[in-house]
Amino acid sequence: MLPCVLRSARPAVQTLAFTRQTAQFRPQMASDRPVETTVRAKLTAALEPAHLEVINESHMHAVPPGSESHFRVVVVSSRFEGLSLLQRHRLVNETLREELSNSIHALAIQAKTPEQWENNPSLAKSPPCMGGSKHDNTVADKLKAGQH
Amino acid sequence: MNTLVRSAVRCLRVDNVCRTGRADGQVFTSARLLCAAAGQRDFAEMVKKDKVVVFMKGTPAQPMCGFSNAVVQILRMHGVDEYAAYNVLDDQDLRQGVKAFSNWPTIPQVFFNGEFVGGCDILLQMHQNGDLVEELRKLGIRSALLDAEKSK
Numbered sequence: 001m002l003p004c005v006l007r008s009a010r011p012a013v014q015t016l017a018f019t020r021q022t023a024q025f026r027p028q029m030a031s032d033r034p035v036e037t038t039v040r041a042k043l044t045a046a047l048e049p050a051h052l053e054v055i056n057e058s059h060m061h062a063v064p065p066g067s068e069s070h071f072r073v074v075v076v077s078s079r080f081e082g083l084s085l086l087q088r089h090r091l092v093n094e095t096l097r098e099e100l101s102n103s104i105h106a107l108a109i110q111a112k113t114p115e116q117w118e119n120n121p122s123l124a125k126s127p128p129c130m131g132g133s134k135h136d137n138t139v140a141d142k143l144k145a146g147q148h
Numbered sequence: 149m150n151t152l153v154r155s156a157v158r159c160l161r162v163d164n165v166c167r168t169g170r171a172d173g174q175v176f177t178s179a180r181l182l183c184a185a186a187g188q189r190d191f192a193e194m195v196k197k198d199k200v201v202v203f204m205k206g207t208p209a210q211p212m213c214g215f216s217n218a219v220v221q222i223l224r225m226h227g228v229d230e231y232a233a234y235n236v237l238d239d240q241d242l243r244q245g246v247k248a249f250s251n252w253p254t255i256p257q258v259f260f261n262g263e264f265v266g267g268c269d270i271l272l273q274m275h276q277n278g279d280l281v282e283e284l285r286k287l288g289i290r291s292a293l294l295d296a297e298k299s300k
Contacts, residue, residue, distance in 0.1 A: 085266060085270045085273060085274070086264070086265070086266050086270060089266060089267075089269070089270060090251075090252075093252065093253055097253075100253040100254070101253065104253075105254075106215065106254060107253070107254060108215070108268070108269055109269050110269070124269075124272070126214065126215075127214035127215060127217060127218045127268075128214050129213075129214050130206070130211055130212055130213050130214050130216075130217055131212065132205045132206065132212040132213035132216075132237065135212070135237065136237070138240075138243075
């Protein structure tokens, strides 16, 4: 487990490349991914990011295929200048308040200023799932909510 | 003293709180927890009782979530072995209550000296940029990593 935590400090270049490729060539429409689409739209409108990545990590967790329950976002915005980590994360949480209470079960956040991103443009890696969602009624509820 | 012991025994059977630390500390705090469980949870008190408080999925011995586990591992790396860990999977009121209390939508949640620090991402970044060592020092906890550095 420890190596996983430490590995996230190093750029996961291969993972990033693979994710980006599949994202580009996926034939699905945006309507197939309503939560992801909304997250992207809301973060763009609220934070005017220089760089934004919205990654659905649900497949890494104990939820059915096609779920939109677990996300990782990378938000690079000058709006974060002068804000502590906690303040930045709260800003992202506030922007996605509705999604977080209805559909999203887990949200991993990287919130950087453009300068910080330039110095270290790396996507952190989420730790391996330990199966919590399997025994979790609230996740099932959220997945149902997301299907509307 | 007898009532305290009896309360502790009752409380230890309720496995939603994992308390690390010495046995005498365990008895006293378990008794207090029993009183809290009877009525409304007093989160303000819960997060101030111990220097380091974690709301997580599972227990430090057996985390049920990768993000919660990451928090446990980071604390362990810094030699923080004495902290209060509350398992939200055992108690929906606890789970919803702490989210409302801290105005934070996800678990795990970490508190230092009663103050909300953040979740897994924030703790990890604090660990990576050295802030965690400093924050622990402010709590009067010497990070094990400092000793690891010295022995190099």
